[in-house]
Amino acid sequence: MNIELPANIEVEQALLGACLVNNKALDADAVSRLGEDHFSEGVHARIWEAMRAIKKDGRVANPITVKSSLPSDVKIGELTIAQYLARLAADAVTIINAPDYAITLMGLADRRRTILAAEELTYAAANAECQISDGIRAAREELTRIVSEIEDRNHKAVSFADMIDGTLDRTEYAATGGARLGLDPGLNEIMALTGPWENGQLIIIGAGVKQGKSALTWQTLFTMAENHVVAGNSGEMPRDQLIRREIARRTGISATRQKRGSLSPIEMDEVVRASAEMKRLKVAEINCQRLTLDRLDERITRLKGEYGLEAYFLDHIGKLEWSGKLDLDEDWKKGQRATSRLKDMAMKHEIPIIAVTHLKKATFGDYPGRSFRDRIYTAMNRRPNYQDLVGNMDKDADQVLIPFNVRPILAGMEPEEGTADHDIWDEAMRKTEGRAELILSLSRESEFPRRKDIEWHGATTSFGPTFKQKKNSEELFA
Incomplete structure (x- = not known):
């Protein structure tokens, strides 16, 4: 025809x-x-x-x-x-x-x-x-x-007076018991540092290796999905791994045990119940393909049109796909281009975008000190800041969160057993067990840097109170 x-x-x-x-x-x-x-x-x-x-x-x-x-x-x-x-x-x-x-x-x-x-x-x-x-x-x-x-063509211009009235109305609504402005990331420690995550914001979660940046990102996505439509891209973990980790957070049964099938009948029932609960989450998509920034923009456009997307998570900037000469650029140049475009996308689509990044090369290559005790002290007290991260944080990021978990760093410094240095190391490992920090390293709207202590559960790769503890607390005060 x-x-x-x-x-x-x-x-x-x-x-x-x-x-x-x-x-x-x-x-x-x-x-x-x-x-x-x-x-x-x-x-x-x-x-x-x-x-x-x-x-x-x-x-x-x-x-x-x-x-x-x-x-x-x-x-x-x-x-x-x-x-x-x-x-x-x-x-x-x-x-x-x-x-x-x-x-x-x-x-x-x-x-x-x-x-x-x-x-x-x-x-x-x-x-x-x-x-x-x-x-x-x-x-x-x-x-x-x-x-x-x-x-875009049908988007009507709003007068400045109307902008002020709209902002005031939303503030008054929140102050009188209505919905908060923005999205709750699901952890009290994050809320205390950043407040709700708002439309148009670029939230950066950055850290070194094995510090929990991906764990924090996906925990936030799944928690937020209880009330809001979210989607994410993972360049590091397949969907099965992400789902097993979330099941682990909800049940306390590690992803490793799930993979091995080392579960009792009661534990298997817990996994099945957690899976059923997760099916009700408002997750529009988890994509595990490497995307260019243009394809990511198109994807967010589609998800917002089809599902009413309210937040997008990217894990991480270093796994974006580049073409032509851009592929030959150094990581820091790619990072700056990425954060600039991601901020533009957040503004364009009127959603918060949460992006993961990593430390620049040679950051914290070693931990100096005249003695082993000094080196342990340096490792436990030296923290990264937003300037150590790949990307243009100063210009693009609205909030920069850095999870800091010293235990994996100490684990790589273990001396020979039976020595005095090993006793020092063993003491440091005991002191840091189950503990981590969240650092607000940069913010457009609140004082920084600030830190909050937070629980860390290595077996389930999760932050804060356990899922069961939080659920029991919510039911108690409901």
């Missing part, structure tokens, strides 16, 4: 003529958003691009200057390009309607793109040589882009 693509040549001509007569029409908001792809007629698209280039150079776009920017052999029916431009200008009535013309053309272009996407999907479905999944994916991504552009 051949469908005629919607177009309106007369409106295209009216818009071009209005802009040729008076370049002020080019400055109108709707008109300034037009691109060559919004024109159905090829020569109109070329005229439009020539006009915009001339205007950008600070010159006046009129039939004479535009003619000089186009090939002289271009013909429109029996008219030369010079004659056609002159007619467009002569037929122009007013520039007042230019924004309406532009809106009409954008709507028609959306319809053409939608029809073409549907036709390409139909071809992929009918052609046995094509992968239907590729066709569906391409059509979905194109339709998501179209919807996103339409929503």
